[in-house]
Amino acid sequence: MDLIIGGAYQGKLALAKNKYGLADTDIATCSEASGIRFGAKCIDKLEEFTLWCVRNEKDATEIFRANRGEWKKSILICQDIFCGVVPMGAEERLWREMTGRLCAYLSSEADTVTRVFCGLEQKLK
Amino acid sequence: MNVLISGGCKNGKTAFAQDIAVKLSKNGQRYYVATMLPYDDEDRARIARHIDERAGMGFQTLEQPRDIAGCLTEENKSGAFLIDSVTALLVNEMYPDMRMEGADPAAAERCRAGLLNITKEAGNAVFVSDYIYSDAIRYDAFTENYRASLAMLDRSLASVCDTVIELCAGNVIFHKGGIDL
Numbered sequence: 001m002d003l004i005i006g007g008a009y010q011g012k013l014a015l016a017k018n019k020y021g022l023a024d025t026d027i028a029t030c031s032e033a034s035g036i037r038f039g040a041k042c043i044d045k046l047e048e049f050t051l052w053c054v055r056n057e058k059d060a061t062e063i064f065r066a067n068r069g070e071w072k073k074s075i076l077i078c079q080d081i082f083c084g085v086v087p088m089g090a091e092e093r094l095w096r097e098m099t100g101r102l103c104a105y106l107s108s109e110a111d112t113v114t115r116v117f118c119g120l121e122q123k124l125k
Numbered sequence: 126m127n128v129l130i131s132g133g134c135k136n137g138k139t140a141f142a143q144d145i146a147v148k149l150s151k152n153g154q155r156y157y158v159a160t161m162l163p164y165d166d167e168d169r170a171r172i173a174r175h176i177d178e179r180a181g182m183g184f185q186t187l188e189q190p191r192d193i194a195g196c197l198t199e200e201n202k203s204g205a206f207l208i209d210s211v212t213a214l215l216v217n218e219m220y221p222d223m224r225m226e227g228a229d230p231a232a233a234e235r236c237r238a239g240l241l242n243i244t245k246e247a248g249n250a251v252f253v254s255d256y257i258y259s260d261a262i263r264y265d266a267f268t269e270n271y272r273a274s275l276a277m278l279d280r281s282l283a284s285v286c287d288t289v290i291e292l293c294a295g296n297v298i299f300h301k302g303g304i305d306l
Contacts (some may be wrong), residue, residue: 084260
């Protein structure tokens with residue numbers, strides 16, 4: 001599994017498409033309304049999945065653990081929303097923490113971890 | 126050499142950018158391209174602090190809050206330019222009238238063209254931007270539009286600059302190229 005993280009609009013998906021030769025049909029995009037679909041070559045916007053988890057009182061890391069076989073060979077992309085100031089709203093605080101914990105777990109499981117900064121690739125692992 | 130410097134606020138980007146601009150200006154001509162339009166006392170204090178900090182470094186200040194490539198002339202473009210900052214330039218171009226809510230939809234592309242023009246025409250420039258992309262807040266469309274536009278400028282500059290640097294609490298992370306410090 002390859003994990004790609006980085007800030008908003010940094011070009012994470014563009015880098016993944018370019019690096020792994022992904023077609024649009026290879027990419028499953030998470031949404032705050034419907035959560036995640038495992039099994040795709042690339043799963044984008046994990047931060048939308050964690051927001052769905054918060055709103056549905058689920059634990060994102062537990063869901064990933066339970067479906068380990070489904071994403072072990074995937075490319076996972078997440079926005080690093082856990083870097084900024086602790087937000088005022090309870091939902092945003094939970095969202096930020098759940099995303100941070102999920103990325104820490106996924107980093108430990110990943111073969112490679114890449115951070116994208118202004119469209120440039122930074123190897124973390 | 127063209128250099129992009131980004132990172133969080135109050136990390137020492139401007140001071141570091143000044144040092145690089147001094148190194149780049151081999152003929153001694155160095156220009157500090159000031160982009161900020163002061164709106165209140167806080168802004169005026171920040172500008173005064175920046176002027177103090179670069180006193181004695183030999184910079185000539187060019188005020189260029191919009192039309193960024195307008196700072197170039199045939200006479201000066203062999204010098205080194207410090208563009209401080211991409212962030213303020215985009216604000217001035219996107220929101221020409223701060224009392225109005227709407228953003229100029231052509232502003233980001235205009236900034237991109239101007240900034241890339243400087244990288245080509247001068248070729249010895251340091252661009253300072255701000256990293257505002259890693260927090261757990263759902264911004265309104267107005268703010269997201271600005272964030273997406275600034276990120277587009279950052280990525281455009283990063284792709285053509287020789288060196289891309291992130292400053293983190295005063296520490297230097299090279300994302301592309303290098304520089305003798």
